[in-house]
Amino acid sequence: MEKELWKGNEAMAEAALRGGLEAYFGYPITPQTELLEYLSRRMPELKRTFLQAESEIASINMVYGAACAGFRAMTSSSSPGISLMQEGLSYIAASEVPAVVVDIMRGGPGLGNIQPSQSDYFQMVKTAGHGDYHAIVLAPSTVQEAVDLVYDSFDLAFKYRTLVTILGDGSLGQMMEPVEMPPFKENPDRRPDWALGNDRPERHVITSLYLGAEKLEALNLRLQSKLAQIAAQERRHEQVLSEDAEILVVAFGTVGRIAHSAIRQARASGIRAGLFRPISLWPFPEPELDALVDQVSHILVVEMNAGQMLEDVQRVVRGRVPVHFHGRTGGIIPLPDDILPIIRKLAANPMSIPHQRPEPVLN
16 A cells, blocks of 8 residues: 555544544644544545534533443544543543543643643643543654554554543644555444443443442442553553663653654764653553663653653662653754753763753753
């Protein structure tokens, strides 16, 4: 199959359709609006349900309703809109119904700006909404990877009856890259047994309200058991030149591909640098990162925020090696030319660079 040039937002929308999306509910917000606009044209052509809701709060509750009926439902938004969805996300998690959310992050806090950022890491990973649960959070670094992850997201959501979040950023949503689109999946002929429906005489109740403490604890124990299974089976990551690395760069999403260029340049100058890129931010690939810690001298975390994934990396490292940080905020994208000098300083005189986090930007 030949590759075609696709914009990130539109590519993810088409991938969702091919992955089985049946019902989409959303509200426009930059920089993800093209995803909604694309589906507004394509879904009627395929005789599927598209509705632009009056708000993000309405959108996520419509997703909730469709998910309860066993439909493959999705919404998309950007950072402030995702904030408005938090209560609905928690309802979906407690009701154990599958749903997919695409978050194309922008600069914050507040309305911020429409530039790319990674500052929703805490919001979506720690967790999306109130209560003791996690969504599966996947962070693509290329448009092709975004297509592949969105395409499989509904199967993953239905496998565990859980939320799956695709966490991108404004640059991924707006960039254009060659993409090979997957084929259309066949949608199921019947709804799953747990779904609400009129084709069965028995009464089905799907709820997130448990007034008895014992019943609510039983739900939480069941959720924790499921989360443990997901954590064991659904970790995803990429390693580049990490086998003999002395300096390990850890970065996700768009920054992961930028760091990839930086470590290649470092290698060209004789520095043994490697990359560890988490693809699943939850479950975080802890065992895989842990296996590399004792072989490296230094770890450099690079993010488009003030140091959010940094805390997970520090938790895995447990002080065994210095963990350094370089972050840009406000929608500024770190470049290879920003990362490479830090790698060189670490290789030449690492003690001159603090490994604590007094400032968000390390110079």
